[in-house]
Amino acid sequence: MAKQTINLGVAPNGAGGDDRRAAWLKAISNFNELYAFLGGDALTEGLPVAKGGTGGKTQAAGRTGLGLKTAAIADAVGDVSQGALMQYVSNSTGEYWRFASGLVISSQTVSVGALSWSAGTGVRYLNVTAGLPVTFVTTPRVYVQISDNDISARSAWVAAAIPTASTCSNWFAANAGTTGSGAFSFNILAVGRWK
Template structure:
């Protein structure tokens, strides 16, 4: 069977389009065709072999689509495409003292790491134009003011392979 497209009719009223019952019948038939193509039985359960062939969560180096995890350094999201996103958070910083963080998962050596910084003012807005930079192993943050309660999140984006 070919894909059945639902006719939405003419905007904004939908005049000339499929009624609700016809639209849902087309949608159900499309889903049934997909499940049938995957080899699903009448109860609709996707066969275990299909799920095992392309696991979504797991080790991307072993064929999974992605993995997420955390450790004392923060959170990471690793994708099979090679993309890696790491988030490291700390609370409080002192004036003119570099705060170093280690990524929860190292980026590929000798690559550039994009960096996003969020500084949530809890004890006062930091209008000092703080500076941050990233390396494959970590990131650094410095400000000319002290903010003992502000929460800083550093988000690194780059490649793990």
């Protein structure tokens, strides 16, 4: 049926409009049609998805009806061991993001005081081992970037980065003719698994 509109008549007293009984009959007819569309007088079921609802009377049934997984109710950031999607941790070594999927990404800056570089054939070299901000379950991939305060005198570069689950042994090399030995810093980005 089409929506039944109550005739309010002419203001200010409603002359020519529906009387109370006729107005309520129209209202009841409108409500009956609405309830029938939604599933009946008792509304014992959730509004179906096809009719714009969730398909359930509870949150869990609604999520199921909409095809949502557990991420729909998880905290975005929090403790992943408590169901959050990701977790941010900062400690004295650096920082890391732990994801519910098992992925973990760590970042840190390592500052090194003035050290003696060993002489090699055609190069000078130095090894600095740093602990990672988080322990990985397997050896992570690492990306090391030198941030050298003395680069003009040292002409240094990263020769190798050899990670374990909790450390990274970083080998730096420089031209044999350079003399720089001052303090410098380097960054480590590690990507791996925490579970």
